[in-house]
Amino acid sequence: MDPAFIVVQALSGLANASSLFIISSGLTIVFGVTRIVNFAHGSLYMLGAYLGITIVPRLLDIDRTPTMFFAGVLLAALAVGLIGVLMEVLLLRRIYKVPELFQLLATFGVVLIVQDLVQKIWGPVDIAGPRAPSLRHGIQIMGQRFPAYEMFLLFVGPAVLVLLTLLMQKTRFGVLIRAATQDREMVGALGVNQAMLFTGTLFLGAFLAGLGGALQIPRVPANGHMDLSIITEAFVVTVIGGMGSVPGAFVASLIIGLLQAFGILIFPKITLVLVFLLMAVVLVVKPWGLMGRPEATANRAVLPEGILSLKPFGTGERLVAALVVVALLAVPLMGDAYKTKVGIEILAFALAAFSLNFLVGAGGIVSFGHAAYFGIGAYAAGLLVVGPLKLPMEGALVAAPLAGGLAAALFGYFVVRLSGIYLAMLTLAFAQITYAVFFQWAEVTGGDNGVVGVWPSAWASSRSVYFYVVALLAVAAIVFLRRIIYAPFGYTLRAARDSANRADAIGIDVRTHRWLSFIVAGAAAGLAGGLYAFSKGSIDPTLISIGMSVDFLMMILSGGLQTVMGPLVGAGFFHAIKDFFMPLTDFWRFFLGLSIIVIVLAFPRGLVGAVDAGREALAHRRAG
Amino acid sequence: MNRAADRILLEAKGLSASYGRAQVLFGVHLELRVGEVVALMGRNGAGKSTTLKALMGLVPARGSVRFEGQDILGQQPYRIARLGLGYVPEERRIFTDLTVYENLEVGRKDATGDGRAWTLDRLFRIFPNLSEMKGRRASAMSGGEQQMLTIARTLMGNPHAVLLDEPSEGIAPVIVEQMADAVLAMKKEGIAVLLSEQNLYFAAAVADRAYVIEKGGIRFEGSMAELEGNDEIREAYLSV
Numbered sequence: 117m118d119p120a121f122i123v124v125q126a127l128s129g130l131a132n133a134s135s136l137f138i139i140s141s142g143l144t145i146v147f148g149v150t151r152i153v154n155f156a157h158g159s160l161y162m163l164g165a166y167l168g169i170t171i172v173p174r175l176l177d178i179d180r181t182p183t184m185f186f187a188g189v190l191l192a193a194l195a196v197g198l199i200g201v202l203m204e205v206l207l208l209r210r211i212y213k214v215p216e217l218f219q220l221l222a223t224f225g226v227v228l229i230v231q232d233l234v235q236k237i238w239g240p241v242d243i244a245g246p247r248a249p250s251l252r253h254g255i256q257i258m259g260q261r262f263p264a265y266e267m268f269l270l271f272v273g274p275a276v277l278v279l280l281t282l283l284m285q286k287t288r289f290g291v292l293i294r295a296a297t298q299d300r301e302m303v304g305a306l307g308v309n310q311a312m313l314f315t316g317t318l319f320l321g322a323f324l325a326g327l328g329g330a331l332q333i334p335r336v337p338a339n340g341h342m343d344l345s346i347i348t349e350a351f352v353v354t355v356i357g358g359m360g361s362v363p364g365a366f367v368a369s370l371i372i373g374l375l376q377a378f379g380i381l382i383f384p385k386i387t388l389v390l391v392f393l394l395m396a397v398v399l400v401v402k403p404w405g406l407m408g409r410p411e412a413t414a415n416r417a418v419l420p421e422g423i424l425s426l427k428p429f430g431t432g433e434r435l436v437a438a439l440v441v442v443a444l445l446a447v448p449l450m451g452d453a454y455k456t457k458v459g460i461e462i463l464a465f466a467l468a469a470f471s472l473n474f475l476v477g478a479g480g481i482v483s484f485g486h487a488a489y490f491g492i493g494a495y496a497a498g499l500l501v502v503g504p505l506k507l508p509m510e511g512a513l514v515a516a517p518l519a520g521g522l523a524a525a526l527f528g529y530f531v532v533r534l535s536g537i538y539l540a541m542l543t544l545a546f547a548q549i550t551y552a553v554f555f556q557w558a559e560v561t562g563g564d565n566g567v568v569g570v571w572p573s574a575w576a577s578s579r580s581v582y583f584y585v586v587a588l589l590a591v592a593a594i595v596f597l598r599r600i601i602y603a604p605f606g607y608t609l610r611a612a613r614d615s616a617n618r619a620d621a622i623g624i625d626v627r628t629h630r631w632l633s634f635i636v637a638g639a640a641a642g643l644a645g646g647l648y649a650f651s652k653g654s655i656d657p658t659l660i661s662i663g664m665s666v667d668f669l670m671m672i673l674s675g676g677l678q679t680v681m682g683p684l685v686g687a688g689f690f691h692a693i694k695d696f697f698m699p700l701t702d703f704w705r706f707f708l709g710l711s712i713i714v715i716v717l718a719f720p721r722g723l724v725g726a727v728d729a730g731r732e733a734l735a736h737r738r739a740g
Numbered sequence: 741m742n743r744a745a746d747r748i749l750l751e752a753k754g755l756s757a758s759y760g761r762a763q764v765l766f767g768v769h770l771e772l773r774v775g776e777v778v779a780l781m782g783r784n785g786a787g788k789s790t791t792l793k794a795l796m797g798l799v800p801a802r803g804s805v806r807f808e809g810q811d812i813l814g815q816q817p818y819r820i821a822r823l824g825l826g827y828v829p830e831e832r833r834i835f836t837d838l839t840v841y842e843n844l845e846v847g848r849k850d851a852t853g854d855g856r857a858w859t860l861d862r863l864f865r866i867f868p869n870l871s872e873m874k875g876r877r878a879s880a881m882s883g884g885e886q887q888m889l890t891i892a893r894t895l896m897g898n899p900h901a902v903l904l905d906e907p908s909e910g911i912a913p914v915i916v917e918q919m920a921d922a923v924l925a926m927k928k929e930g931i932a933v934l935l936s937e938q939n940l941y942f943a944a945a946v947a948d949r950a951y952v953i954e955k956g957g958i959r960f961e962g963s964m965a966e967l968e969g970n971d972e973i974r975e976a977y978l979s980v
Contacts, residue, residue, distance in 0.1 A: 291838065298835050298836065299835065301817070304821075305817045306846055306847045307821030308846065
């Protein structure tokens, strides 16, 4: 290969690494101190870009100089820093002590809110930013042209590293941040006001995100997808580097920048896959990342509490279950085609949610990417029916759980080696790989558009008949999963959830049990995906998106994590609400985000959990 | 003793605390006067550490706690610390990524009231080892050195009283002696100390008075000499 080309490619990789580091350093600092993985960090980055394309041109109108350009970039970053302060005071402050799952969900709620606000304020069309005066030309490097702005960016990352290092080593604020990263309770007991420290940290983190976003404007137009695409990369960087470690984020950014620059030459289609593979390997070899450390005070649960009581059904519950089944059977008879369709969707989601709670509630495995298995099941079914094989529905519905189970076996092999927030991040990363593969592999999967014409076999083509097919399979799968929860396998799983070490010590093979449960849950989700595909008649990448994974989590959350049957109620409730409200407003993401936050803050035990709590209180009163 | 020394600095009444559904403290009463060293004695799990944490606001508690005449129950730990109550945890909880100097920096607070502020020079007179390793990372220190650093770190906050959790636990005998010297040095500087302890010899070497706690309640209260002379109490609550 031409050496000049290699040099230019390396430089461009380093420029990307530099940008990535600026953003990731903020994420990792915020995580280090607050222990919150801030999903909305990508939204802050996006706001930086939008504020940049708003502020910078106004300043350039006054005076077209580099000074004005960079003053504008800094102003945008400062404004985002203040937004970060607002977010800390209004939301994060209330959720420092709640389990990690809730924190992730709540900050994802902010992502949704910001998406709608950005669209409302700046419109849905991409907006190109101004270029930087004096940095518009190209530089000749060994006969190749390299943009001057890229060259400039290449130095910003190291400069930020130096400044951050000085801040961390030489100022009292920095020393306190490092101390709090290790043991924030002790810092409080020594008289440091944590609230001020946390607000300051959020300002710094948000400022860095905003700076990263504003610096992008000459390179990429501001658009509404910047948030989730960057947050995934930033997650990968912080996880590889070690969460909370700034130097780790720098090293990881460099590795990823270069891997992408050269990976694209060798495997043009699968650079993303390479990056995620790297992450999986690093996490298996060094579970806390290259420069991270195990959590010093692991006194906080990822979950509030998993499934609490395994009381078998009493007469009352049996009656309710029977009534539900009868009501189910009656749906196609009583309702119109639309209600039947909603019924089918709820059944499919109920199975997916139940399988997720099987993992989360019984296994303590908080998967943030359950949509991957749902989506793989849906794609397996859809592609087999529509693709060259032209399989009938029956075959496709066998393939769907197999595909989901196989994917879960592959991903789960890595996932079950981790715990806590690293596990959640890895499941999310695997879901994003899957998303990227199905999105990019357009020849087979239809890319963004997906595939249409996924219809049931002739005998099941009437909606009512298909409803009964779905009801039968979904209920059977749910009964099967429920049986496992109540079997010795389920007890073992719960033992491993509550204390992996102790379970290990009494001779339980924790990892294998967790892996098996991951596979079973993946297969069930795959079946749910297959069933859903035939109801919708099409498949597309949204079935694998983060949003879908979050929907599943919201279903089990609104139903109640601590209950066995709650996810079913949650799936019905959540889907019905979404189906009802989405057509009514342009702001459904805003309201969805808001309701996620409200549910996390107000009903951490979910609907069924709330009913249980009410019953307990009543029984208490009667007894007293 | 003069009058000022009789003033009650820290007073807990009916202090109860729970971890989740398990209640650990059942109405603990105790007080700490200006300039005295008091030992809170008891076996493992009797509620010593929980009492200190509850006083410091680190575990939620009910009842009443007054420090320097102010009601501090339910206040955040940093506010309690700023009033002049220091806390040295059992597990040391040194910031191992930070240097010795930086650890002290985290603890630094301006003096409240009329106390003489601690400076590094004064601290290093009591803990001469620390001055030789100012720039060293705390992770590279021995357990005993770390123990000294936790006390020095708390003193940097210029406390009027210090809660010292199990100072002699898990350290070498020679360090235990240094620890006793450190407690006596604090007393000499007019700092009141409430320490939790299982080791009667250590307590006898430093403390003026003692409480004995068992199953979350105070079972004995008296001078250190009285406790040493009371075989019944020692047998019942302290012997292992």
